[in-house]
Amino acid sequence: MKYQMTPTAIALGLAxxxxxxxxxxxxxxxxxxxxxxxxDVRDEMVQLMAKHVAxxxxxxxxxxxxxxxxxxADEQWGALVRGRLDITALPLDYASGRHPEFSATxxxxxxxxxxxxxxxxDSEFMGMIKDVIQEGGARVLADAWLAGGFASDIRCITSxxxxxxxxxxxxxxxxxxxxxxxxxxxxxxxSSEIYTAMQTGVLDGANTSSGSFVSYRIxxxxxxxxxxxxxxxxxxxxxxxxxxxxxxxxxxxQQQALTEAGQAAEAFFAAxxxxxxxxxxxxxxxxxxxxxxxxPEDYEAWLAVAKESSYKTFAENVEHGQALIDAxxxxx
Numbered sequence: 212m213k214y215q216m217t218p219t220a221i222a223l224g225l226a227x228x229x230x231x232x233x234x235x236x237x238x239x240x241x242x243x244x245x246x247x248x249x250x251d252v253r254d255e256m257v258q259l260m261a262k263h264v265a266x267x268x269x270x271x272x273x274x275x276x277x278x279x280x281x282x283x284a285d286e287q288w289g290a291l292v293r294g295r296l297d298i299t300a301l302p303l304d305y306a307s308g309r310h311p312e313f314s315a316t317x318x319x320x321x322x323x324x325x326x327x328x329x330x331x332x333d334s335e336f337m338g339m340i341k342d343v344i345q346e347g348g349a350r351v352l353a354d355a356w357l358a359g360g361f362a363s364d365i366r367c368i369t370s371x372x373x374x375x376x377x378x379x380x381x382x383x384x385x386x387x388x389x390x391x392x393x394x395x396x397x398x399x400x401x402s403s404e405i406y407t408a409m410q411t412g413v414l415d416g417a418n419t420s421s422g423s424f425v426s427y428r429i430x431x432x433x434x435x436x437x438x439x440x441x442x443x444x445x446x447x448x449x450x451x452x453x454x455x456x457x458x459x460x461x462x463x464x465q466q467q468a469l470t471e472a473g474q475a476a477e478a479f480f481a482a483x484x485x486x487x488x489x490x491x492x493x494x495x496x497x498x499x500x501x502x503x504x505x506x507p508e509d510y511e512a513w514l515a516v517a518k519e520s521s522y523k524t525f526a527e528n529v530e531h532g533q534a535l536i537d538a539x540x541x542x543x
Contacts, residue, residue: 213467215398236270239457239466241298244284244403249459251426252483253300256353256451256476260298263472267454271465273298284401292348302420302449303344304383305401311529312343318525319517320510321539322446325485330357336538339531340448349452352473355480358488359445360437362424363416364409367435367501368467370509371516380405380417382447385521388523392520405429418445430498439488440504444513451476 241261245251254277261273276282282290282299288306290296304317315321315336320327331337332354341351361368365377375394381387381400385399398413402423409432410416417429421439424430439445451473458466492502505513526533 217424223395237461238271238272238274239297239453240281240500241277241300242281242290242296243300244279244285244287244401245277245300245423246426247275248521249426252422252480252487253355253357254450256355256480257298257300258350259479260451260472260476261468261473264468266473267300267468269462269464269468271461271468279403281326284403288347290493291452291454292456293347294454297452297457298352298453299383300449300451302382302447303400304339304385304447306347307384308372310343310347311384311525312340312384312531312535314385314521314525314529315446315532315535315539316340317446318385318536318539319389319444319521319538320514322356322358323443323510324441325356325358327542328358328446328484329481330542331539334533334538336542339535339538344452345455348455350455350458351450352453352469353477353480355449355451355477355484357420357422357447357449358439358443358485359418359420359447360424360439360443360491360502361416361418361445362429362433362436363506364433364435365415367503368416368437369503369505371512372417377415378413380408380419385517386418386445388521388524389517392516393513399445402427406432409433420445420447420449421487424491425487425494430495433500435501435503436491436495438492438504439538440501440505442505442506442510444510 214234241257245253247254257275261275264271264273287299291299307313333492371393374390379390379396380396381390391397402419405417406427495502
């Protein structure tokens with residue numbers, strides 16, 4: 212008996228066909244902790260990638276969720292490697308609890324200036340770090356090193372003795388240990404919580420990136436800023452990452468579009484990086500905050516403290532820790 216489709220069945224079949232066509236677009240969710248639409252370069256990098264992908268002609272779209280609106284800062288790495296999150300802009304040291312090697316990307320004095328940060332991107336050191344990232348379940352789409360400084364409402368932070376007795380936020384284990392050795396007390400938290408912690412007296416001072424100092428309006432809570440200058444003790448690697456599980460599920464065309472978008476975002480950041488420091492200085496001065504820099508002697512004094520504390524601990528307790536430090540220091 213020959214089967215004849217009813218008009219209802221035909222309509223349902225067409226609806227399903229059109230539904231399948233509409234769902235062919237792959238939507239990737241990108242999450243980060245930084246304020247959206249307020250000039251934070253990390254948000255701008257992700258937004259630039261989303262626009263680049265949208266213009267690529269592939270069936271690919273990136274939806275951006277800034278300001279911890281999708282995942283909290285300390286949840287992003289776990290969500291990424293489990294495939295619950297597709298893309299993130301992440302201070303990599305936030306994941307050092309899972310991968311201690313990542314603390315090398317926020318090691319005191321390991322970078323010092325923006326020019327050296329650019330050279331690190333193509334070094335053996337970064338090759339070792341990216342191997343750990345990939346083994347952990349993610350891959351790098353764009354490199355970004357942000358300089359940072361110190362701020363306090365107690366006194367200007369220059370030489371190691373100036374942190375004695377202050378309660379500080381330091382972002383990662385290496386800085387935590389160095390500051391504790393110099394006499395500070397440590398309270399750990401993401402950069403997004405610094406403002407409230409200083410406002411309520413939980414913190415006396417903090418160090419974080421130039422971008423975060425501005426976008427989180429830390430200038431409203433401090434009396435003195437130590438800007439990076441030529442002797443930046445604080446540099447942090449904050450790449451854009453994609454879940455390896457998600458990456459492997461994409462077509463070659465989609466992967467190529469993401470690769471090119473990542474390259475565009477990285478080039479944008481490289482052009483903006485040094486300007487972030489000057490913007491921070493200008494904003495803090497405009498808001499009546501004293502701005503100082505570390506002298507070469509201050510920098511060397513801190514480096515001596517770091518080598519006897521965080522460098523030593525990292526080398527002794529982290530697999531290939533000494534090799535990572537040596538590889539970073541070998542970059543001219």
